Amino acid sequence: MKILIVDDEEMQRNMLQGFLEKQGFQTLTASGGQEALDLFTRHPVQLVLIDHRMEDMNGDVVLEKMKALSPLVKTIMITAYGSINTAVHVMKLGVNDFLEKPLDLEELLKKIRKFEQELDVQAEAEVVIESIQQQKFPFAIIGSSKKMQELLSMVCRLSPTEWSVLIRGETGTGKELIARLIHYMSHRKNERLIEVNCAAIPENLFESELFGHEKGSFTGASAQRKGRFELANKGSIFLDEIGELSLQFQAKLLRTLQEKKVTRVGGEIDIEIDTRVLAATNRDLKKMVEEGYFREDLYFRLNVLELIVPPLRERREDIIELADHFLKKYKFDVSFDPEALAQLVKYDFPGNVRELEHLVQRLGTMVRGKLIQLKDMPPLIREKKNNTGILTDRLSEVETEMLLNELEKNDWVQTKAAEALGISERVLRYKMNKANIKSKK
Ligand SMILES: Nc1ncnc2c1ncn2[C@@H]1O[C@H](COP(=O)(O)OP(=O)(O)OP(=O)(O)O)[C@@H](O)[C@H]1O
Ligand SMILES: [Mg+2]
Structure with a gap:
């Protein structure tokens, strides 16, 4: 990761450069806003550390220009102690984080490590998005939010494996889309993806649908027919709404997954199948297992990797x-x-x-x-009044982090943390409650 350090105080600049290089980062330094912008346009930089108050150009102006040039760059603004109003202001400009003077180097390092991880996630998510565009898939996926980027980076990593994947999420979140994505990002992409909606197949036809049947095996079976598993041979099968499967068929499905073989209804021979299994549900399968509605062994077999699509x-x-x-x-x-x-x-x-x-x-x-x-x-x-929005979400995220930081620093003594934050203990407790932070004392 290459870091650009911008500060008009030479001492501070040198101190940061020394510290970061010792940690193994590449650095560039600039003593003012204009110099920083010149460097920024010439070198690929992943993170900018910038002082808020500088003689020639304020840090926020510089950052705004940098973000316009390269929206993915990570930025940390260094502000004077207690200037929380400025922090709110700079967050609006899309600054990723800020630190107060005097600098706590450990805290800085923690933030940088977090950004490194985020950049990895973004890079992997980018692979997924680009391959959709390049392969001209018949679908698009929108996912710039942090949660979707995390999901897509998981998709990038697990798609090339042979593991079963269980995709969970509320109705309409995009589970089917994710299943398709996994198939088309896998080595099986040139083979078929067979979709089975477990809720839509009538009980009495389930076996024949999934495993096929021989001619004359039951009334109406006028010809031999391949089941979905056979059709998905070498490809993937997507078992949608898996939570709706009856216990009886759960047992049959389990046997197929264990033995990797199917027998057509009325058939004699076992047919070997090589199929990657993807499953989805909006139900809480784990709870269903506890209540006896879903087989535990089947649950474990499907749930080798779990993906949760956020609402x-x-x-x-x-x-x-x-x-x-x-x-x-x-x-x-x-x-x-x-x-x-x-x-x-x-x-x-x-x-x-x-x-x-x-x-x-x-x-x-x-x-x-x-x-x-x-x-x-x-x-x-x-008429929806609740005004939660992107900025409020981001601000409360930052607030939670600040609360946690001060609490940690002060050994979870609330009186001290409150004092350091410049708020009353009562307000601290209220804020902890709201952010769902449990006291460790
Ligand atoms: N990230 C996304 N980008 C673009 N389109 C999306 C995205 N997520 C979902 N969609 C679209 O929204 C619709 C619903 O998605 P999908 O059918 O995959 O949801 P689901 O989780 O399987 O829903 P259900 O639980 O009802 O089966 C589809 O038309 C899908 O193409
Ligand atoms: Mg679906």
């Missing part, structure tokens, strides 16, 4: 991009008014991405003119 309300950053994506997907030549978009981001979307997709289809069809306005939105969204 849309936990990645509101994606809402705007998804809304635009769906307008394009359905070829609507309209756009959202900023006020309407802002309101859309506040809504919780219990039906997740699918609900958003349907909403965009409806709005795109019904709107008069080229602009979807607030008044065109359904009342449920129009």
